[in-house]
Amino acid sequence: MKPVDWMRTDGRDISPQLGLLEGEGALQETGPQEEHVEKISEDSKKILAPDDADPTYYDRPLLKEPVWEWHVPAYYFVGGAAGAALVMGAAAQFDGSPGLKTFVRRCHAAGILGSMISGGLLIYDLGRPARFHHMLRVFRPTSPMNVGVWILSAVAPSAIMASLFHGRRGLLGAFGEISGIASGLAGLGLATYTGVLVSNTAVPVWQESRRVLPILFGASAMASAGSLFDFLVEDRQARRITYTFGTIGRVAELASSIVMERQAGRVEERVARPLQRGVSGTLWKTATALTAGSLLLSVLPGKSRKKRIATGILGLAGSLCLRFGTHYAGVASARDARASFRLQRAEHTSPARAAPPLPENRA
Amino acid sequence: MPDDGFHFTGMSYDNTAALGASTWRHVAFIERPAPLSYQDAGQFSWLFSSDVCKHCARAGCLEACPTGAILRTEFGSVYVQPDVCNGCGYCVVCCPFGVIDRREEDGRAWKCTLCYDRQRADLIPACAKSCPTESIQFGEIEELRAKARKRVEQLHQAGVHEAYLYGESAEQQPGTEGLSAFFLLLDKPEVYNLPPDPVAPTKKGKDAWASMGLAMAGMALAALGSVWFNRRGGRE
Numbered sequence: 149m150k151p152v153d154w155m156r157t158d159g160r161d162i163s164p165q166l167g168l169l170e171g172e173g174a175l176q177e178t179g180p181q182e183e184h185v186e187k188i189s190e191d192s193k194k195i196l197a198p199d200d201a202d203p204t205y206y207d208r209p210l211l212k213e214p215v216w217e218w219h220v221p222a223y224y225f226v227g228g229a230a231g232a233a234l235v236m237g238a239a240a241q242f243d244g245s246p247g248l249k250t251f252v253r254r255c256h257a258a259g260i261l262g263s264m265i266s267g268g269l270l271i272y273d274l275g276r277p278a279r280f281h282h283m284l285r286v287f288r289p290t291s292p293m294n295v296g297v298w299i300l301s302a303v304a305p306s307a308i309m310a311s312l313f314h315g316r317r318g319l320l321g322a323f324g325e326i327s328g329i330a331s332g333l334a335g336l337g338l339a340t341y342t343g344v345l346v347s348n349t350a351v352p353v354w355q356e357s358r359r360v361l362p363i364l365f366g367a368s369a370m371a372s373a374g375s376l377f378d379f380l381v382e383d384r385q386a387r388r389i390t391y392t393f394g395t396i397g398r399v400a401e402l403a404s405s406i407v408m409e410r411q412a413g414r415v416e417e418r419v420a421r422p423l424q425r426g427v428s429g430t431l432w433k434t435a436t437a438l439t440a441g442s443l444l445l446s447v448l449p450g451k452s453r454k455k456r457i458a459t460g461i462l463g464l465a466g467s468l469c470l471r472f473g474t475h476y477a478g479v480a481s482a483r484d485a486r487a488s489f490r491l492q493r494a495e496h497t498s499p500a501r502a503a504p505p506l507p508e509n510r511a
Numbered sequence: 512m513p514d515d516g517f518h519f520t521g522m523s524y525d526n527t528a529a530l531g532a533s534t535w536r537h538v539a540f541i542e543r544p545a546p547l548s549y550q551d552a553g554q555f556s557w558l559f560s561s562d563v564c565k566h567c568a569r570a571g572c573l574e575a576c577p578t579g580a581i582l583r584t585e586f587g588s589v590y591v592q593p594d595v596c597n598g599c600g601y602c603v604v605c606c607p608f609g610v611i612d613r614r615e616e617d618g619r620a621w622k623c624t625l626c627y628d629r630q631r632a633d634l635i636p637a638c639a640k641s642c643p644t645e646s647i648q649f650g651e652i653e654e655l656r657a658k659a660r661k662r663v664e665q666l667h668q669a670g671v672h673e674a675y676l677y678g679e680s681a682e683q684q685p686g687t688e689g690l691s692a693f694f695l696l697l698d699k700p701e702v703y704n705l706p707p708d709p710v711a712p713t714k715k716g717k718d719a720w721a722s723m724g725l726a727m728a729g730m731a732l733a734a735l736g737s738v739w740f741n742r743r744g745g746r747e
Contacts, residue, residue: 198545198702205539205704208529211609215600232730239734245743275598275618282578282597290713293601294577332734336727344723348716349604350571355712358719366726370733385741392737400729482604489701492708 204485211350213482214475216273221475223269224342225468227300228369229376230262231339234307236373236393238332240386241314241325249315251377251386252328256311258376259331263304263338270300292345299337306331339369346474352419352491353481354474356412361474364404368467370397371439375463378456387456391446398443398463405436405470416490422477431473438466529704530562532612535623536638537562539703547697549670558696560703561647563638564589564610564623565678566691569711572622575605580620587691588625596620607686607709625691652691656680659695666695673697677705686710 214220237255240248271280284301288294310331313324343362346354354361374394381387413420422428442462445455481487530537541558550556566588573581573589580595581602591602591611598618602611611622626636634640639649648655659676666674677696681689686709700707 198543198698200699203699203701205541205702208704209609210704210706212531212603212606212612214604215613235730235734236737239731239738242735243738243742247743273600275600275613275620276596279578279595279597282580282595283599286577286579288577288579290574291577291601292716292719293575293599297577332731336730339730340723340726343726344716344719345601347719348575348712350607350609350709350712351604355715358715359722362719362723363726363729366723366730370730385743388741389737392740393734396733396737478604482609485701485704488607488706492706492710495708 202486202490204489208485209483210485210488211482213479214351215275216475218472219269219273221471222468223266223273224346224365224471224475225368225372226262226269227266227342228339228365228467228471229372229464230259230266231303231335231337232366232369232373232393232397233262233376234259234303234331234335235339236377236390237310238329238335240389241328245385247383247385248389251381251383251389252314253311254377254380256307256314256328256331258373258380259307259335260304260311263300263307266300266338267304270297292341292348296338296341296345299334299341302334303331303338306334340366346478349478350488351478351482352484352487353412353422354478356414356419356491357408360404360408360411364401364408364470364474367397367400367404368470370394371401371442371463372467373397375442375460375467378460378463394463395443395446398439398446398466401439401467401470402436402443405432405439415494416487418484418487419481419491421484421487422480423473426476426480428473428476428480431469431476435466435469435473438462438469440466442466530564530608530610530623532614532617532621535564535621541698541702548672558698558702559646560694560696561638561642562694562703562705563647563692564625565608565687565693566625567687567709567711568681568689568691569687569714571605571607571711571713572602572611572620574711574713575601577601584627584630586625586627586630588627588630590624590627591620591622593619593621605712607706607711656693659693662695671697677703684709686714 233255237252237259240252240255271277274280283294283297286294287298306327309327310324313320314328315321316324340362343365347358347361349355357364371394374390374397377386377390378394381390409420409423412423423432439462442459445462446459448455528534528537539558539560539562543556543558544554545556546554547556570581570583570589572591573583577599578595578597580592580597582590582592584590596619598613598620600613600620602620603613611620613620626634626638629636635649639647648658656679659679663674663676674695674697676683676693677700678684678687678690678693684690688711694703694705696703696705
């Protein structure tokens with residue numbers, strides 16, 4: 149034991165040896181300041197009379213907000229586009245016309261590149277990136293994140309096999325065909341599971357949108373894959389395919405984002421507030437405007453390359469804004485204790501819950 | 512536990528503000544200009560409640576964990592294995608009580624373990640051990656429930672009509688199917704920052720999986736339709 153240097157105590161005269169910590173937790177350093185201490189709303193600094201209709205604990209957040217940073221919404225976007233591209237590629241395989249070969253190959257390439265970037269983004273966001281493989285030591289259907297990691301790890305190998313063997317003759321070619329279809333099926337999962345990942349949480353705005361979020365994310369993935377291939381495709385038939393696919397995606401994206409606004413505000417309107425206000429609200433509205441712009445431009449007459457590129461840029465930007473808007477809406481929603489409280493009171497899933505009687509002497 | 516820096520909020524004695532990755536025990540302290548039912552005079556009262564991870568029977572964090580780092584111990588508590596956790600942060604958004612959090616400097620998720628280490632050594636959790644007024648009690652859950660019901664009756668007889676138990680049974684809180692920590696409160700749960708009707712997210716997650724199925728079917732149809740509709744010699 150080291151002797152105590154009493155000159156360096158903090159005035160509380162506590163021997164630091166009394167608080168000597170051992171074990172794994174003891175290796176941690178003290179943070180500058182816990183964030184939740186800083187996040188005090190103005191209301192919490194006043195002593196307020198209890199609001200019996202809408203009570204809170206000094207307006208502090210009930211939930212912990214997502215610790216995920218920009219990598220995660222970026223992953224929704226990249227993974228979605230990659231998944232939907234593989235779906236297009238698998239569907240185009242069924243056509244069999246030789247003109248589509250390049251298109252199918254480009255779909256596979258987009259899928260491979262996208263799933264690689266996705267993996268990188270996901271690993272980078274972990275608190276302990278070196279332990280990313282811990283997710284692969286189990287299969288847990290209760291955890292959408294675990295299911296998603298398995299989907300992602302099925303996408304890359306199947307897409308690689310497909311790109312290596314697609315279009316070859318004989319047994320190898322058949323293997324390539326099967327791999328291509330497998331990559332399309334895995335792509336369907338990759339493009340939509342992120343909607344489950346987000347809505348299978350306690351965050352009110354995400355949880356309330358659970359019936360539409362996987363559809364919205366899937367539609368957004370279709371729109372972004374369609375938009376991406378607006379740049380990449382020269383073959384006329386392939387161009388028409390991506391145009392049809394992307395247009396369906398854009399229409400579905402717009403429709404389901406309107407449905408999401410309604411669903412989120414269905415039981416308690418406060419829950420939908422992050423989609424209307426603040427940074428997340430701005431992103432959300434921008435996404436709608438960009439996607440609508442892209443859709444409008446794509447149905448206008450004219451077949452110039454410039455127009456196609458503009459359509460693609462608007463579509464990609466719209467999808468990107470949508471993912472970031474959804475993410476930051478969740479952050480804002482987790483900060484808002486009233487959203488959770490009001491939603492739970494309004495839903496009344498537990499009528500047996502003992503409600504305390506209010507004292508008679510309270511004004 | 513690492514030192515959390517002794518940061519004060521400056522608005523109450525509650526200097527931990529909330530449960531988190533570095534604060535595993537929190538005392539809610541509510542000061543307000545309103546009387547309790549047994550008060551004859553004055554328009555002022557204090558409420559206290561010690562808060563801790565509830566170790567839910569259906570734990571959102573445990574079900575969400577993609578690595579299996581979060582498990583249920585032999586004592587029925589929910590524990591994060593620090594040597595397995597890879598810091599994905601999914602448990603953080605899946606806890607309906609906002610308890611578990613990721614430590615910035617450490618990268619892993621941490622929360623109250625209900626003193627798993629002490630329990631394994633046949634000791635009671637540190638919070639119950641150190642509480643001088645025995646407000647925090649630890650024991651067999653059925654015994655504690657009986658004790659708590661008796662205490663509520665006593666309080667009602669003494670004129671504290673608003674006393675009730677929060678999270679005492681699975682019937683009372685079906686969303687979590689019961690808690691391993693329950694509380695005697697004197698006002699609505701929200702006043703103490705407790706959710707009135709928490710639900711383990713997976714219970715509602717079925718809806719999301721169903722619409723994912725729908726989305727996948729829709730996307731497959733859209734892709735096949737786009738190809739078929741634009742087949743060579745089809746439209747032109």
